[in-house]
Amino acid sequence: xxxxxxxxxxxxxxxxxxxxxxxxxxxxxxxxxxxxxxxxxxxxxxxxxxxxxxxxxxxxxxxxxxxxxxxxxxxxxxxxxxxxxxxxxxxxxxxxxxxxxxxxxxxxxxxxxxxxxxxxxxxxxxxxxxxxxxxxxxxxxxxxxxxxxxxxxxxxxxxxxxxxxxxxxxxxxxxxxxxxxxxxxxxxxxxxxxxxxxxxxxxxxxxxxxxxxxxxxxxxxxxxxxxxxxxxxxxxxxxxxxxxxxxxxxxxxxxxxxxxxxxxxxxxxxxxxxxxxxxxxxxxxxxxxxxxxxxxxxxxxxxxxxxxxxxxxx
Numbered sequence: 333x334x335x336x337x338x339x340x341x342x343x344x345x346x347x348x349x350x351x352x353x354x355x356x357x358x359x360x361x362x363x364x365x366x367x368x369x370x371x372x373x374x375x376x377x378x379x380x381x382x383x384x385x386x387x388x389x390x391x392x393x394x395x396x397x398x399x400x401x402x403x404x405x406x407x408x409x410x411x412x413x414x415x416x417x418x419x420x421x422x423x424x425x426x427x428x429x430x431x432x433x434x435x436x437x438x439x440x441x442x443x444x445x446x447x448x449x450x451x452x453x454x455x456x457x458x459x460x461x462x463x464x465x466x467x468x469x470x471x472x473x474x475x476x477x478x479x480x481x482x483x484x485x486x487x488x489x490x491x492x493x494x495x496x497x498x499x500x501x502x503x504x505x506x507x508x509x510x511x512x513x514x515x516x517x518x519x520x521x522x523x524x525x526x527x528x529x530x531x532x533x534x535x536x537x538x539x540x541x542x543x544x545x546x547x548x549x550x551x552x553x554x555x556x557x558x559x560x561x562x563x564x565x566x567x568x569x570x571x572x573x574x575x576x577x578x579x580x581x582x583x584x585x586x587x588x589x590x591x592x593x594x595x596x597x598x599x600x601x602x603x604x605x606x607x608x609x610x611x612x613x614x615x616x617x618x619x620x621x622x623x624x625x626x627x628x629x630x631x632x633x634x635x636x637x638x639x640x641x642x643x644x645x646x
Contacts, residue, residue, distance in 0.1 A: 361377065361378065361534065361535040361536055361537075361640075362638060362639070362640045363375060363376065363377050363534055363537055363638070363639040363640070364376040364377075364636050364637070364638060364639075365631070365636070365637045365639055366631075366634060366635065366636050366637070367589075367591070367631035367632065367633055367634070367635075368383075368385075368386055368387065368388060368421065368633075368634070369387065369388075369390075369594050369598045369633055370385065370387050370436050370437070370591075370592055370594065371384065371385040371387075371431060371436075371437060371541075371542070371543045371544070371563070371591050371592045372384060372385045372386045372387050372388075373385070373541070373561060373591070374386070374422075374425075375532065375534070375539065377485060377486060377534040377535065378485055378535070379485065380426050380427070380484065380485025380486055380534075381424055381425050381426050381427075382425070382426065382427045382428075382429065382486065382532065383422070383425045383427070383428045383429070383444065383450070384428075384429045384431075384530070384541050384561075385429070385430060385431055385437040385438075385543060386418075386422060386425075386428065386440055386441065386444055387436050387437060387438075387439060387440050388414065388417045388418045388420075388421055388422070388440055389411070389412075389413050389414040389417060389418070389439055389440055390414070390417070390597055390598070391411050391435065391436075391439075391519075393405075393409075403520075406518065406519040406520045407518055407519075407520045408518065409518055409519045410516050410517070410518050410519070411435055411439055411519055411522075412516075413439055413440045413442075413443045414440075415443060418440055418443060418444060418447075421634060422444055422447075422448070424448050425444060425445075425448040425450035426448075426450055426451065426484075426485070427450055427451050427452075427453065427483065427486075428441055428444060428445060428450045428451070428452045428453070429452075429453050429454070429488075429530050429532075429541065430452060430453065430454030430455070430458045430528075431454075431493075431527060431528050431529070431530075431541070431542070431543020431544070432454075432455065432457075432458070432495060432524045432525060432526060432527045432528065432543055432544070433454070433455065433457045433458045433461055433509075433522055433523055433524060433525040434522050434523075434524055435519055435522040437543060438454075438458055438461060438462075438522065439522065441458075441462065442461070442462050442465035442466070442467055443465075445462060445467045445471055446465075446466065446467055446468075449471065450471065451471050451472075451473060451483075452467065452471055452472055452473065453473040453475055453488070453490070453530075454473075454474070454475065454528065455474070455475065455476065455525050455526040455527075455528060456474050456476070456508060456509065456510065456525070456526075457507075457508050457509040457523060457524075457525020457526060458525060459472045459473075459474045460509035460510070460511060460512045460513065461509065461512075461513065461517070461522070461525075463512040464512040464513050464514070464515045464517070465515060475490045475528070476490075476492070476526070477490050477491055477492030477493075477528060477551070478490065478492065485534075486532055486533060486534045487532075487533040488530060488531070488532055488533070489530070489531035489533075489555070490528055490530060491528060491529040491530065491531060491548075491551050491552065491555075492527075492528065492529075492548055492551050493527040493528050493529040493542070493543070493544075493546065493547055493548055493551070494527055494544075494546040494547060494548055495524050495527045495543075495544050495546060496544040496545040496546050496563070496565065496567040496568075496570075497545075497546060497567055497570040497571065498567060500570070501570055505523055505524045507523045507524075507525070508523075508525055508526065509523070509525060527543060527544060527546075528543065529541060529542055529543065529547065529551075529552075531555055531557060536641075537558050537559065537639060538555075538556070538557040538558050538559070539557060539558070539559045539560075539561065540552075540555065540557035540559070540560050540561065540582060540585070541561045541591075542560075542561060542562055542563040542591065542592075543563070543592070544563050544565075544567075544592065545563035545564070545565045545566075545567045545568040545570075545571065545574070545592065546563070546567075546571060547578060547581070549577055549581045552578075552581040552582055553581060555581075555582060555583065556582065556583035556585070557582055557583070557585050558585060558586050558587065558642060559585060559586070559587045559588075559589065559639070560578075560579075560582055560585040560587070560588045560589070561589050561591050562578065562588055562589070562590055562591065562615075562619075563590075563591060563592045564590030564591060564592060564593040564611055564612060564615040565592045565593050565611060566610075566611055568615070574618070575615065575618035575619055575621070575622045576618075576621075576622040579619065579622045579623040579626065580622070584623040584625065584626060585623075585626055586625075586626060586627060586642050587626065587627050587629055587639075587642070587644060588619050588623070588626045588627070588628050588629070589628075589629050589630070589631050590611075590612050590615055590616075590628075590630060590631075591631075593607055593608075593611040593612050593615070594607055594633070595607045598633040598634075604633070608630065612630055616628045616630075627644070629644050629646070631646075632646060
């Protein structure tokens with residue numbers, strides 16, 4: 333007896349076709365990305381908004397005093413978020429990812445977290461800085477690297493990493509905040525507190541983020557992001573075969589976007605053009621030599637890019 337009549341089979345075939353089309357539509361779901369400057373990004377996928385190291389304040393420093401006594405200057409400098417600048421750019425957030433706790437990564441995060449109610453994911457030091465600024469405990473997710481979490485709208489692999497080799501490779505900071513520090517914090521109180529990278533998986537697209545110009549090659553093995561947000565600052569030249577090793581370890585991503593290359597004042601077009609010439613263009617050549625098939629996309633500050641099926645539209 334044929335229990336699958338022609339009508340039933342046609343329905344089954346049609347249903348299967350709909351499932352196939354639906355899966356393809358899901359895999360090609362549109363993403364919206366915005367470069368916020370430094371290591372900062374905004375990614376929108378469906379109803380989910382993820383911020384990465386959002387830093388809009390752009391602190392101004394006294395170069396003469398720094399040259400005279402940098403340690404004394406930074407210990408007496410108490411930075412605060414530029415809330416007007418933040419409000420102009422950030423309207424909502426569901427999650428905030430923090431690579432490490434230096435001021436140009438975390439300074440604006442407490443204000444944004446309290447404003448939006450976003451969940452914040454970062455190291456113990458980062459979370460204790462947020463606690464010190466009154467961010468609610470139920471918003472904080474402390475991680476150390478190795479975690480692989482499913483959230484509503486995306487999944488997240490946390491990756492152990494290293495900070496850029498500052499001061500001609502002499503930089504080292506093992507300090508950690510195991511408890512919330514006293515506030516206000518001076519600039520020197522914004523310690524690194526350990527460094528992370530993130531692999532964000534949205535529907536059909538994997539994006540790997542970097543917070544500086546360094547990485548642990550072994551931690552990246554087996555990961556194949558579609559988009560790599562790569563640290564492109566000058567300190568990358570202090571790392572052995574930086575682009576070649578990074579791109580090989582990440583499976584030669586289809587798209588590479590440079591980050592952490594920009595001048596602090598992103599409204600200064602002349603300074604931006606100079607930064608692109610001195611940092612981005614040399615990195616573009618390094619990427620092309622190491623991974624000729626990777627598309628190199630230079631993001632424009634505060635401009636939304638549409639990512640669909642491996643293509644980027646600016």
